[in-house]
Amino acid sequence: xxxxxxxxxxxxxxxxxxxxxxxxxxxxxxxxxxxxxxxxxxxxxxxxxxxxxxxxxxxxxxxxxxxxxxxxxxxxxxxxxxxxxxxxxxxxxxxxxxxxxxxxxxxxxxxxxxxxxxxxxxxxxxxxxxxxxxxxxxxxxxxxxxxxxxxxxxxxxxxxxxxxxxxxxxxxxxxxxxxxxxxxxxxxxxxxxxxx
Amino acid sequence: xxxxxxxxxxxxxxxxxxxxxxxxxxxxxxxxxxxxxxxxxxxxxxxxxxxxxxxxxxxxxxxxxxxxxxxxxxxxxxxxxxxxxxxxxxxxxxxxxxxxxxxxxxxxxxxxxxxxxxxxxxxxxxxxxxxxxxxxxxxxxxxxxxxxxxxxxxxxxxxxxxxxxxxxxxxxxxxxxxxxxxxxxxxxxxxxxxxx
Numbered sequence: 001x002x003x004x005x006x007x008x009x010x011x012x013x014x015x016x017x018x019x020x021x022x023x024x025x026x027x028x029x030x031x032x033x034x035x036x037x038x039x040x041x042x043x044x045x046x047x048x049x050x051x052x053x054x055x056x057x058x059x060x061x062x063x064x065x066x067x068x069x070x071x072x073x074x075x076x077x078x079x080x081x082x083x084x085x086x087x088x089x090x091x092x093x094x095x096x097x098x099x100x101x102x103x104x105x106x107x108x109x110x111x112x113x114x115x116x117x118x119x120x121x122x123x124x125x126x127x128x129x130x131x132x133x134x135x136x137x138x139x140x141x142x143x144x145x146x147x148x149x150x151x152x153x154x155x156x157x158x159x160x161x162x163x164x165x166x167x168x169x170x171x172x173x174x175x176x177x178x179x180x181x182x183x184x185x186x187x188x189x190x191x192x193x194x195x196x
Numbered sequence: 197x198x199x200x201x202x203x204x205x206x207x208x209x210x211x212x213x214x215x216x217x218x219x220x221x222x223x224x225x226x227x228x229x230x231x232x233x234x235x236x237x238x239x240x241x242x243x244x245x246x247x248x249x250x251x252x253x254x255x256x257x258x259x260x261x262x263x264x265x266x267x268x269x270x271x272x273x274x275x276x277x278x279x280x281x282x283x284x285x286x287x288x289x290x291x292x293x294x295x296x297x298x299x300x301x302x303x304x305x306x307x308x309x310x311x312x313x314x315x316x317x318x319x320x321x322x323x324x325x326x327x328x329x330x331x332x333x334x335x336x337x338x339x340x341x342x343x344x345x346x347x348x349x350x351x352x353x354x355x356x357x358x359x360x361x362x363x364x365x366x367x368x369x370x371x372x373x374x375x376x377x378x379x380x381x382x383x384x385x386x387x388x389x390x391x392x
Contacts, residue, residue: 010277044240044270070327071267074240074274080265081206122333123326130323131266137318 001184004058005034008065008076012036016162017107017152017169018066024173025064030180033058038075046082052096055083060101060183061141062176063132067108067148070121070128080135089139101183102136104129104146105176107169109153125150147175197380200254201230204261204272208232212358213303213348213365214262220369221260226376229254234271242278248292251279256297256379257337258372259328262348263304266317266324276331285335297379298332300325300342301372303365305349321346343371 005025009018025032035054037046055061065072087094114121129146136143149168153159201221205214221228231250233242251257261268283290310317325342332339345364349355 044274069273069276069280070330071273074270074277077265077267077273078240078270081270084265120334122330127326128330130319130326134266134318134324138316 001031001059001180001187002057003030003032003060003062003180004054005032005062005064006076006079007034007036008038008063008073008079009036010038010073010075012038015066016154016165017149017172018064020166020169021064021105021107021173021176024170025062025176028177030177030184037079038073041075041078044075044078046079048082048085051079051083052085052088055100056096058100059187060103060180062103062105062180064105065107066152067106067125067128071131072106084135084139095140098140100141101144102132102139102141103144103176103179104132104148105172106146106148107152107172108148108150110150112150115150144179147172147179197227197255197376197383198253199226199228199256199258199376200250201228201258201260202272202275203230203232204234204259204269204275205232206234206269206271208234211262212350212361213345213368214260216362216365217260217301217303217369217372220366221258221372224373226373226380233275234269237271237274240271240274242275244278244281247275247279248281248284251296252292254296255383256299256376257293258299258301258376260301261303263302263321263324263344267327268302280331280335291336294336296337297340298328298335298337299340299372299375300328300344301368302342302344303348303368304344304346306346308346311346340375343368343375 007022009015012019022034065076088096108125110121113119115123115125125148126146133143149172151160152165152168154162154165203218205211208215218230229250259272261272284292304321306317309315311319311321321344322342329339345368347356348361348364350358350361
């Protein structure tokens, strides 16, 4: 199975969590392509054909990003607005993404406790990701429950401990890889089934 | 009361619903400033100071946009990511938006029926706007329940009737203006109250 990672981080060079996750994913033996869309499109001028071609070739699409203002960063929204076109992602002939796996993997700054009805973020994290879920539905993709870790913001001496963030980032990467392996096994099982 | 409208439409010239709404709002007697951020920032390079200055002067902030992929268009997300800075919108000194009214007003393509648990959009519209609500909360603003109308996509001969969209757009503009008038009256009432 081919996995495409759409990486959306406006400042990966200075990132701790997302950079660690990506480095872990690169080192796996799986067939993974990474498209760093913040780097590819600093002017937000998305090459729709190139993105659609990469999507068509893949079985799994992982969206890797930091949670900004309770959703995806603007470059990723721009990507969806441009790439998920009529007659590509939806419409009478828009079945080019049908059956592919849609896998959100993001890093959340706030703590688990803050994302509760009594916490300062008021809602559980997945209350903020219904737009991802329904985008996946509308494109006839298979939605995976988001893979994320909390407390992923690092401000030296103020917020969180560097080593602990790296540890959580590695844990998150492992969860993504485990899920990709599960999908691969499931896919092989399916192909091996003979319907009589 | 001063009202700032952050207008985010990538193609207002060819818009029917949003253009009608904006034209109706312009014609009112209220103190309204419109910032067309798609036109101001075609390269997504937001002038943060100019936007923050406009925000500080306003009492009500209306966000006017078409619903794209179950959320705001990318230019508006870019605006939030850039403008709602630490120590401006949040943080120990980040109270510059405190008490201002946060008013989402957007146009939804799908029908009311589609936005139900048994419809093809699977969720009610306001299940997709928790990120707006919590962004408002986090900036200590007063959140207004979104003002929107459904079936606002026009494709000649295919989807919807032009005159009916214009009618719904006018209705939506009236609802926004009615709400702004209500806020104005409420504000005057408050100022007139003497606590003894």
